[in-house]
Amino acid sequence: MKREENKTGDLQGQLYVFPGRILFVGLGLHTDFHAHHASSLLLSLEESQTFGLMLEEDGPEHRHSGVILGPGLRHRLMGDSTTMLVLQVVPEMYRFPMEALHVMDQRELDSLRSVISGLEGEGCEEASHRFFQMIALFEANTDSNPEAEVDPRISASLQHIHDSLPEILSVAELAIGAGLSEHRFMHLFKKQVGIPVRRYALWARMQKAAFMLKDGRTLTEAAHEAGFSDSAHMSRSFKELFGISPSAVFGERASVMAHFCNQVWNQERRS
Template identity: 30%
Template sequence: MTVETWRGWCMLRPGLLLYGGTVGTNRMHAHHAVQLLASAEPFTMADAHGALLTTKIAIIPQDVRHEIREGARDTLLALLDPRSSPGRALLARFGPGDTAASWSPTVRPASAEEARPFRFGAPPSGHTRAAEATAALRTVEAWTGHTAADGARRHPAIEAAILVIPTLLPKGPVRIRTVAEAVHLSPSRLAHLFSAHVGIPLRPYVRWLRMQRAIDLVAGGQTLTAAAHSAGFTDGPHFTRVFRDTFGNTPSELAAAIDWLP
């Protein structure tokens, strides 16, 4: 049976967007995040070529187009920053590719002894969903574990650029020349190093940061329009288009169905 709606709770932490509940269908989309999807019952996904995968566990790399054809209840969905320790570790452990056949894990998750508690922040205490959030965080930690991926280091100028870019988001378009001047590189050198060290060109990376910022503001109680402007989108329709391309749904479709945890 196809589950047409999304309904559950959602929690934001640095490097992590965590969702628990009913996962419905969505449209073909891609996001700059490593995705872990685990459910008590089978769900069906499709890749950009139309190949299908029916499974209870799926791991999808960043920037890979996919869609959910048939959803499931009692599902955990985690979106991990690919630069983060758990994001890199998840990719290192399972090595998924751009085809549906590669998204079903073939390696066991880390054991409790191997798992490492990443700094996502403590779950909310006293909230009605606190126990669910705690269990979900432990599940993500168990699946990511700790590997040599944690030893990766980036160029100092790229580390500086990653700190500078968020400060530019509310001011409108983020120009590569502006970022390059801030980190004392030429635009062409910055563009090359950024793609090499972050794994994505600067422009789509900025768009992903805007999306995260807008989601955070909506979670904090702002309207979709106010969140769109505060995150640097030109207007509400622009935000909606980018959101649909990123998550396969409109922001209004998900905002009304999600209980945002603090």
């Protein structure tokens, strides 16, 4: 079966990108077949609407109101005319306690729709609050163990990663700056931030590129200023993270309000 072209040219809505997780609420989402590192929660926000999901290129299209997809599950989403919530979170941060493909029941659908209602126009802080309300509906299964405050060495490393771009710092350089061994630094970073340091560094580069694109830079300019070798490298990385191309979000036909939020997992879960 021939693959169709990506149809996300008319994408519209609100996109919130946090380290290790994203939240999208909007209309017009249609992806090619892809698989990514994150788990995905897909939900139709209108009871009368469903979205299409394919798991095999030659397989059937199934219609759903809400599903959860495990990490690495190859799929294609067809939500062109469906108002949807898409939540993605990397497994290092949180694992949904269910099989690779979970079809939501009515209770889960109603609860999630209630939590997400009224998010339109809100900023990062409110989006983060809704995120934790949503995952609280499912039994927690997380590897992170947030503490009261972020270790100042890790806070400094986060800032160093952003400030150094387009230079890409190695784990060894970051560990030296923090005064820790590489092993201890990587362990502490993942424990406090929720995702591995290399994954965070990729997210920081993507954030930088996104800001450049929002300011009207070309793909090539944005890629180089964010530390990617070229625009093709950046586009591949963007699609691996989000399942769609940069032009779907930042292209002339797109109408997406993108929020790139710096709050990390640990900071938002303080007691």
